[in-house]
Each structure stands twice: as structure tokens, then as C-alpha cells.
Amino acid sequence: MAIKIYGRLSSANVQKINWFCNYANINIINLNYGGVHGKTQTSDFKKMNPNCRVPVLDDSKLILYESNAILRYLSKRFNILVEENVETNGKIDQWIDWGSFTFASPCSLLTAHKLSLPQDQRNELIAEKAKKDILNLLEIVEDQLSNQNFIVGEKFSLADIPLGIWSHRCVNLKISFNNFPNINNWYIKLNEMNSFQKTVINAPLPPN
Numbered sequence: 001m002a003i004k005i006y007g008r009l010s011s012a013n014v015q016k017i018n019w020f021c022n023y024a025n026i027n028i029i030n031l032n033y034g035g036v037h038g039k040t041q042t043s044d045f046k047k048m049n050p051n052c053r054v055p056v057l058d059d060s061k062l063i064l065y066e067s068n069a070i071l072r073y074l075s076k077r078f079n080i081l082v083e084e085n086v087e088t089n090g091k092i093d094q095w096i097d098w099g100s101f102t103f104a105s106p107c108s109l110l111t112a113h114k115l116s117l118p119q120d121q122r123n124e125l126i127a128e129k130a131k132k133d134i135l136n137l138l139e140i141v142e143d144q145l146s147n148q149n150f151i152v153g154e155k156f157s158l159a160d161i162p163l164g165i166w167s168h169r170c171v172n173l174k175i176s177f178n179n180f181p182n183i184n185n186w187y188i189k190l191n192e193m194n195s196f197q198k199t200v201i202n203a204p205l206p207p208n
């Protein structure tokens with residue numbers, strides 16, 4: 001039975017799973033939940049995720065929430081992008097979490113105040129501050145990419161997924177990588193991946 005992923009295609013956290021599954025040729029069924037689609041406050045959904053958030057994975061015997069947990073589960077279940085070296089895996093985990101929490105934090109705020117919130121709740125000052133924070137954090141990513149093609153070493157890994165998605169969101173939100181040549185080169189490489197094109201570049205924008 002195909003794995004079900006509950007969550008709208010515009011959600012960055014859902015895109016982590018969609019990108020990985022497309023890359024790994026894992027057959028999934030996407031179900032539109034959250035954002036304009038709603039349905040996350042229903043009692044059925046709350047049984048799967050009491051936090052009322054997407055994504056949620058339904059792999060028949062397993063219900064899982066938290067996008068990074070889902071990503072790591074699918075990677076191990078299908079043995080795709082599994083890193084055996086413990087030290088390298090530590091670095092990959094570090095960047096998955098940094099991308100999903102430290103970097104995602106101002107990106108989510110900018111998304112909310114530019115795209116998701118109703119117009120009368122958007123605040124330009126909050127958006128400007130978030131943009132400044134993103135530009136400061138991009139310096140860290142630029143430095144990380146100074147001697148290598150991908151976030152951890154020369155190969156695409158799970159570490160590229162959260163950062164790749166949020167970097168594309170930056171592009172959607174008119175943040176340019178002109179002053180970040182290493183990020184720009186890395187972003188071009190991601191764009192050359194069919195899986196990134198299909199699940200991230202062609203995805204709708206929040207809250208759709």
C-alpha cells in the first residue's frame with residue numbers, strides 16, 4: 001500500500017518529504033491538509049498529530065509526525081542516503097536541524113508576513129527584521145559551501161534537503177544570492193535535479 005503524506009504541497013516541511021520520495025522513487029499519495037485546505041483541527045487528524053501540523057506520514061502500521069523524523073525514517077526504511085560514517089552522519093544531522101530550526105525560523109516569519117497571514121495582520125517591520133536575520137544566516141551557509149559542492153561534503157545528502165527548501169523559499173521571497181556565489185552554485189545544482197524541480201520549484205506557494 002502506498003505511503004500517505006498528509007500535508008499541503010506548499011508547506012516547506014511537507015516538501016522535505018516530497019523531494020526525498022521523488023528523489024528515491026518512493027511512491028506516495030499526497031493529501032492536501034493544512035493552510036487553505038484546513039482539516040488539521042478535526043478529531044481524526046488530531047489522533048494522528050495532536051499538534052494539528054503537517055506533514056504526517058501514514059505507512060499503514062506507523063503514523064509519524066515531525067518532518068525530520070519522517071525524513072530519517074524513510075531514509076532508513078528504503079536505505080537511500082543513509083550515511084554509515086558516524087562522524088559524517090553527525091554533521092548531516094547538525095545541518096538538518098540547523099536548516100529546520102535556526103534558518104527556518106526567520107524564513108517562516110518572512111513567509112507569514114509576506115504570503116500566509118491575512119493582509120491586515122502582516123507587519124512590514126517584522127518582515128524586514130526577518131530578512132536581515134536571513135541574510136546574516138546565509139553568511140554561515142556561504143562559508144560552509146566555500147570548499148565543497150554540497151552542505152556536507154561532495155555528495156548530495158539529507159543535509160541539503162531542509163536548507164535547499166528554505167533557500168528556494170528565500171528566492172520566492174525575493175532574496176537574491178548575488179552576494180553569495182557559493183550558495184548560488186549549490187542552488188543551481190539543486191535546480192538541476194528533477195526531484196527538486198517537481199516537488200519544490202513547481203510547488204504552489206503558501207498558504208495553498
Ligand SMILES: N[C@@H](CCC(=O)N[C@@H](CS)C(=O)NCC(=O)O)C(=O)O
Nearest residue numbers: 011012013034035053054055066067
Ligand atoms: N516541527 C514540525 C513543524 C510542522 C509545521 O509547522 N508545519 C506547518 C507547515 S510548514 C503547518 O502545519 N502549518 C499549519 C498549516 O499548514 O495549516 C515539523 O517539522 O513537521
